[in-house]
Amino acid sequence: GLQALGAQGTERGEDRCIEGPLPAVDPSMGPVEVPCPPDHRMVMAFSLLGTVRPGGVVVPHAGAVGKSWPGFGPWLERIAQVRVVTR
Numbered sequence: 001g002l003q004a005l006g007a008q009g010t011e012r013g014e015d016r017c018i019e020g021p022l023p024a025v026d027p028s029m030g031p032v033e034v035p036c037p038p039d040h041r042m043v044m045a046f047s048l049l050g051t052v053r054p055g056g057v058v059v060p061h062a063g064a065v066g067k068s069w070p071g072f073g074p075w076l077e078r079i080a081q082v083r084v085v086t087r
Contacts, residue, residue, distance in 0.1 A: 032055065
């Protein structure tokens, strides 16, 4: 998912090293789809990245967050001016 956003990283044994910052993007290019498993923690983490990435992100499996925080989508929409779409 981070690679889809342009992050560079390496693996060192069991460690993952991510180098930042994410590259600058033109917001007119719109959102980028971030591949993500249906894991509530991953969906929430990538959704938060959409609040700072110009153009936003599309994260699949939004319904997965119901496992730990059923109100996450509405909360994020209120505080970050994002739109959460459950398909």
